[in-house]
Amino acid sequence: MLRVGITGGIGSGKTTVAQIFSLLGVPVYNADHSARRLMNSDKNIREAIVKLFGQESYKGTELNRSFITSKVLENEKNRALINAIVHPATIADAENWMKQQKAPYALKEAAILFESGAEKNLDFVIGVYAPEALRIRRTIKRDGRSEAEVKKWMSRQMNEDEKMKLCDFVIYNDGNHSVIDQVLSLHKKLLNLAARQSAPPEKE
Numbered sequence: 001m002l003r004v005g006i007t008g009g010i011g012s013g014k015t016t017v018a019q020i021f022s023l024l025g026v027p028v029y030n031a032d033h034s035a036r037r038l039m040n041s042d043k044n045i046r047e048a049i050v051k052l053f054g055q056e057s058y059k060g061t062e063l064n065r066s067f068i069t070s071k072v073l074e075n076e077k078n079r080a081l082i083n084a085i086v087h088p089a090t091i092a093d094a095e096n097w098m099k100q101q102k103a104p105y106a107l108k109e110a111a112i113l114f115e116s117g118a119e120k121n122l123d124f125v126i127g128v129y130a131p132e133a134l135r136i137r138r139t140i141k142r143d144g145r146s147e148a149e150v151k152k153w154m155s156r157q158m159n160e161d162e163k164m165k166l167c168d169f170v171i172y173n174d175g176n177h178s179v180i181d182q183v184l185s186l187h188k189k190l191l192n193l194a195a196r197q198s199a200p201p202e203k204e
Contacts, residue, residue: 011135127167
């Protein structure tokens with residue numbers, strides 16, 4: 001089975017693209033959702049976050065997401081500290097999930113795939129690209145954040161052009177290209193690559 005990553009900056013539409021792959025029967029692991037689940041359910045992670053940011057980090061048994069987001073945006077040190085707590089657990093969780101999949105290929109969706117080093121466990125990476133201005137508008141509409149907040153969050157992520165250069169495939173979600181057509185074409189290509197990988201070696 002091929003292990004394929006899918007990444008892109010905030011507002012790029014990577015989750016929408018991943019959902020299209022899912023409709024085609026491709027298993028999809030969402031790293032952001034899994035990280036939130038682990039922050040709520042993993043006792044060691046909970047204790048580490050409370051030790052780092054205090055009791056306000058949780059509301060009862062649920063992560064106080066707005067409080068944690070404010071801490072992450074506060075400074076680079078806080079972001080690095082919480083990533084050091086959550087990323088190793090999420091990468092291990094994704095690895096266990098991948099081992100259970102039986103499809104020709106499976107996707108791991110993650111915003112900070114390269115930043116976390118998770119690409120080392122993958123065969124290919126798909127990048128989802130959209131211009132910065134469009135990404136800002138999408139995020140403001142989706143999350144209700146101010147433009148300043150969105151730009152601050154973007155500044156914490158890898159440069160989008162540099163990120164796309166590291167990807168094996170790029171899907172353009174800019175309003176000028178058919179995302180569905182691109183996904184269908186790439187799906188066919190990945191199925192062919194997976195079939196080639198699983199084929200027995202030719203006899204000499």
